[in-house]
Amino acid sequence: MSQSRQETWTVRRILDWTRGYLERKGDEHPRLSAEWLISDVTGLSRVQIYMNFDKPLTPSELDAMHDAVVRRGRGEPLQYVTGEMPFRHIVLHCERGVLIPRPETEVLVDAALEGVDAASLTFPAILGDVPAPVEDESEEEASPQSDQHGETDAASDGQPAEPAEPTEPAAPAAPPVLVEPGCRVLEIGTGTGCIALSIASERPGTRVVATDLSPQAVALATRNRDALGLEHAVSVVDGDLAAAVDPELMGTFSVLVSNPPYIPSAVVPTLPQEVIGYEPGLALDGGEDGLDVFRRILELAPRALAPGGMLCCELFEDNVETAAELVRAQGGWASAEVREDLTHRPRVLVAVREG
Template structure:
């Protein structure tokens, strides 16, 4: 970014938008706004009421570095280091999957499971609702459930040490240490054995993109920067889902809910896998806001 003077907020926004557009950014103005807001410590609205404010030299240097990272294709959330998800703001960093808006539908399903359990128990304070999340990443699902349904106890796991560390930092920033326990392990192998069979909801956004789709169809911004461990679901996208289906009977209480986000082309096969197994009372596939199949919800038999 040339250093001619004066570099006001408006001038930086306009220049950045044009530069990112030439670099192929699909939403260059939005990217410019988020980058500059992050650098200046302002909201996007505040940028527009401070158009004539010149940037300091340190802000220009930080903005230049951020622009080049974004121009190279790095996701905006990694560049700014944070993103909003439902009612919370999360720290984001490379090596950990970026939460997607469609995952909010998965949180809605998990909250339904929490509410249904509370209704069955008549709101008994001595019997808190327990949720197990497998593959927590940033902690977006676990922390949303805990913040939106106070009193719920969430156990969240992840195989990645980096994800566990980030989820813990997000938990602490939101003051949810007493509500969310974060465990580094494969699936639920590190969860307290005494809790197994007591969870009312098992929720997961596992790796679910079929390997061939990941190689040939996923945008470079995702495939080149986000962790393969959190993306690749095997040949049919259901490798981890099958393991979750094996885990569910041991983890869930009678009448408990399994809610899993999956690749749109894999959901019918996933539902068929559930129906093949005994012990499930219901199974359904739910669509996201774009009317694409997105979430499988299955409920165990029993009360």
């Protein structure tokens, strides 16, 4: 591409060249990667790319495309190259050092929303306008936990998850209508904030405390929260587990949700280079059996959840059943079940407290 910079590079030509280049570099989805990069550089949607084949790239677009293709050719995840990732109904900023959201985690959000909906039946809220921002009682140095984990569709078959199709950035949602009383959710290990922000945006009135051990993740989740206009619905705090959460909030959460580090230590080196070469190990390695952080969350859950509250965790397909047995052995739980992810692998543990 650099040898022909003075020639006209149209959308079609750059698409064909990039696809071929990335294919030679071993990209498993070279056309999709090429489309995503072109979309990011030009601002064209995936459909618009194919409607503007003859559109020439500007010199600045060509420079940006060259840098992006080089980074992708070296194996850097697309989400880090473009700096964003669509997740459910929102678009999140992504950066190296913070786990990339996976499509499978959307199933975890679905489970958490069930807990929110069940709690809303117990604690009905009256919708209405809020004349002034409501101070979040959980911001008193609330805080909490370790990095989000993150597998990819990788831990089981050795292949990275296919990147999501590029989408045009979603317009920031209107600030949610705050209600009192509202359902409270605690997320441990928020990463980009994908889980907490999805819950808050899809269930206005829900108050979420999202924690992470990584200051970088806390900063990124906070930027994502502010970009979505969810400042008064979500508190993002820095600390281990729920150590910095306001003690008065403990025992009031209707849902405790987490995507903790859950890859067994021996499995981590077998993950694709695109994962272990770029994503934070702290968010991946769950110890010998992958359940080190989960055991700590399970110990915390009875103190954090209200009676009848729900625990939802994404885990490794080979240890999620073991996790369910740990829940049953602890006692005090009305139910514990394992749900499948989008690829029909056992992935999400859902447990409900008695009461």
